[in-house]
Amino acid sequence: MPLVPQHIQSLEPYKAGKSIEELRRELNLKKIVKMASNENPMGASPKAVQAMIKSLKDINRYPDPASFNLRSDLAERFDILLNNVITAHGSEGIISVIMRTFMLDDEEALMSEGTFIGFKVLAHSRGTKLVTIPLKDYRYDLNAIADAITDKTKIIYLANPNNPTGNIFTVKEFLGFIKKVPSHVLIIMDEAYFEFAQDDPVYPDSMKYRLDNVITLRTFSKAYGLAGIRVGYGFAHETLIKNLLKVKLPFEPSIPAQAAAIAALQDQDFIDDYIRLNTHSLHSFYDLFDKLGLRFIKSHANFVTLIFESQQRALKLSDDLLKQGVIVRPLTAFGLPNCIRVTTGLQEENEFFVDALKKVL
Ligand SMILES: Cc1ncc(COP(=O)(O)O)c(C=O)c1O
Structure with missing residues (x-):
């Protein structure tokens, strides 16, 4: 038996978007704008930052393993009970706990192609067989996913809004899908971009339906x-x-993370400002792409995906933008080699991107 199991030897690790530092080292550019990882360009709420700083006096102690205060605040905010809430190291941290808690060796997971790669990496790192269903017109094909359920299917992973396409499936589509999923199959509803989509009446907020085999994931990362x-x-x-909670690492999230999240939940103005900025940015991107004759997918998140006729064209554009100091995300690793994804930025970052795009086109 090899020391490193075969499924780990062949595992392709998650590759994050290029960092500003990396590009600065490579190209020695004066100004660099990162629009590649769907982060909030405004930073974090100053109240969350203050709370983190204040929490530092306690970091010689272990964090509260029950995250009591944060889980209580989340329960109150979303009108559920403490016992219905888990917190961990990012939503990806919770996916990792889900895989360790529920997956048996001969069980399988089911997901779409053209979606968040984090789930794929976590499934493969556990040696789980993963069945993937192609997108249909750049959208989840929920009918095909339901048809692919077998006796071995244990977990179905769905991201809504989806990353990297940015689009959603509707309440009607979600309810139709749920009916076809047996109760012993666990559905992970990854709603990392919930805050950007929640105001659309056709967007299904999965926790509202109180389904026993659905776990809804959200994050403070976006x-x-x-x-x-x-x-x-x-x-x-x-x-x-x-x-x-039995399987989660006892001391995640950390003390500063719990403190920051509690304060961030109180600062609704910060979120509202960002959502407004993002909506404005998305519309200015759509107008620009229309004018430039570029094909794109309308988004319910903080990024837009552009579709090109070939991988070569997409990679060339992304490379040319890098040389102008704009980092965007080519989507080959997501299974969409002819696409690139652009995260919305601050007003001046958007303008820098627009100038760079016009130049390279
Ligand atoms: C759909 C989706 N889920 C989860 C994550 C990871 O989020 P977190 O930082 O909470 O682990 C991302 C990050 O890009 C994402 O796009």
């Missing part, structure tokens, strides 16, 4: 601007949560 501190949360039936 709208709340706290990606660097790693805190995410999940809602589910108390039996699921009780068992997840």
